[in-house]
Amino acid sequence: MDTATRWPLVGREAELRAVKAALTARPQRSLVITGAAGVGRSRLAREALVAAAQQGHPTAWAVATGAAALVPLGALAHLLPAVDDGATGLALLQRATAAIAGDGTGPTPVLGVDDAHLLDQMSVTLLHQLAASSAVTLVLTVRTDAEQPDPSAPLWKDGLADRVQLEPCAAPNSSAWSTWCSTGTSTPGPVSGSGCSAAGTRCSSGSSWRTACAAVG
Ligand SMILES: Nc1ncnc2c1ncn2[C@@H]1O[C@H](COP(=O)(O)OP(=O)(O)O)[C@@H](O)[C@H]1O
Ligand SMILES: [Mg+2]
Structure with missing residues (x-):
């Protein structure tokens, strides 16, 4: 079992239902999981990827950080092929799209990106294009208490993704x-x-x- 999901998930039944509904919809819907730091966004996103994998979708996971954002596509680098030093931004985007979306055969790939509010602009552009083309289903987490603007807002505002807002929790009492x-x-x-x-x-x-x-x- 993956260390991120080793402890049992507590509560979050409604949110998990919303996640599974998006992932089983046809066509599948992207997800944006929002909330304050520590509320459980990453955990729910990992659960979403587990559910997607159980349905037979190829899955990939990336974590955005301030440091990775200093390099275009930095947080997604481990998912991308090597490119020439001289590659233009457009060529980078095209190569990245092909690498993440695959050849379009088989189940839709599901890409989880944790803390997407920390992504660089080229990564944000790439994710918007992937979601708009339905080539890849996204599971993004975004902090609502971050200084950065929410890069996923155009997705959920335009109906390209379902938004799951997590509220802080109480202690369990059973x-x-x-x-x-x-x-x-x-x-x-x-x-x-x-x-x-x-x-x-x-x-x-x-x-x-x-x-x-x-x-x-
Ligand atoms: N519903 C849950 N059940 C059990 N553990 C949880 C749950 N939600 C979060 N956690 C755990 O609490 C910690 C913080 O959650 P995390 O998902 O990292 O928060 P966030 O990404 O919102 O900052 C992690 O160790 C995570 O595994
Ligand atoms: Mg997190």
């Missing part, structure tokens, strides 16, 4: 979770109810999540 947190056994799976409507800020790592849970009676 006895099943309390048992799991105190014993570490018998994973209870997703819990419903308002007391477990979300996760994220209370579980920034496995150990802190268990500490928070164990305190719940």
Whole structure:
């Protein structure tokens, strides 16, 4: 199991339903997962890619950072073929489109890009073109409390992507979770109810999540 999804997903049933509905729609719909830092955007995006892979879609994952944004297509470099030093911006875009979209046969590729608000302009252009052409389904995460403008806004405003807004969470309150947190056994799976409507800020790592849970009676 991938380390990002090793701990069971808690709550987020409605959001997960929205994610799966977009990924099973025909044609498949891109997703933009928004929310403040720590609320669980990356985690839900990883769950989306797991779901897409289970449906037989090829998946790829990229993480945008301020440092990667100093190079055009920097955050996507590991997905792209080597290019000549002298390649123009247009040639770069064309090569990148071909590499990520593939030859159009088989299930649509699903590309997850975490923290897309940190992408450079060429990457943003590429993602818009991929989404508009339906060649690739995007799963983007965007921070709503970031200084940078939301590069995904044209996608969801123009109906090219569904937007899933994550709100901060409360601590879980089910006895099943309390048992799991105190014993570490018998994973209870997703819990419903308002007391477990979300996760994220209370579980920034496995150990802190268990500490928070164990305190719940
Ligand atoms: N619903 C959830 N269930 C269990 N763990 C979660 C959930 N949401 C987030 N987490 C965990 O909380 C931490 C922060 O979530 P993350 O997705 O990285 O937040 P963000 O990307 O919004 O900053 C991570 O360790 C993540 O695995
Ligand atoms: Mg994140």
